[in-house]
Amino acid sequence: MRTVLAGCARLLRPGGVVAMTVRPWWRDGQLIDLPGALVRVGEETGLVLYERNVALLAGLRGDQLVPRTSFFALEAVRKARQRDVPRLVVAHEDFLVFRAPSAEVSAARTATRYAALAAA
DSSP: OHHHHHHHHHHSOTTOEEEEEEOOEEETTEEEOHHHHHHHHHHHTTOEEEEEEEEEOEEEETTEEEEOOOHHHHHHHHHHHHTTOOOOOOOEEEEEEEEOOOHHHHHHHHHHHHHHHHHO
16 A cells, blocks of 8 residues: 555645545454554655545435445454454444645655755
8 A cells, every 4th residue: 555655646736635445454353453554654655644534334224324334344243252252343434535745845845855865
């Protein structure tokens, strides 16, 4: 994802937007915070986190929310509970929105990089 986001940072016009949905997952009993990791990676590639929203994994039936989880998520929770590991199904994804910096910010960053290279 670092390569993808770095490519987006290079291709986007100033103020351009990259949006993605991403969810955490469980591995070896630990919750892997993929959304948080992607926020850090996006910022390291020069993008600016503009919004971090919650996207419910649900549908509407009349005026009621109905959970919409994947088979794999349900199966993982069932297996964990069979092993007496308390676990809930993830009911949301993070909706991350990054923006390319404005032209002024990009120019300032470039000038700072060149000054650092010249001093080295």
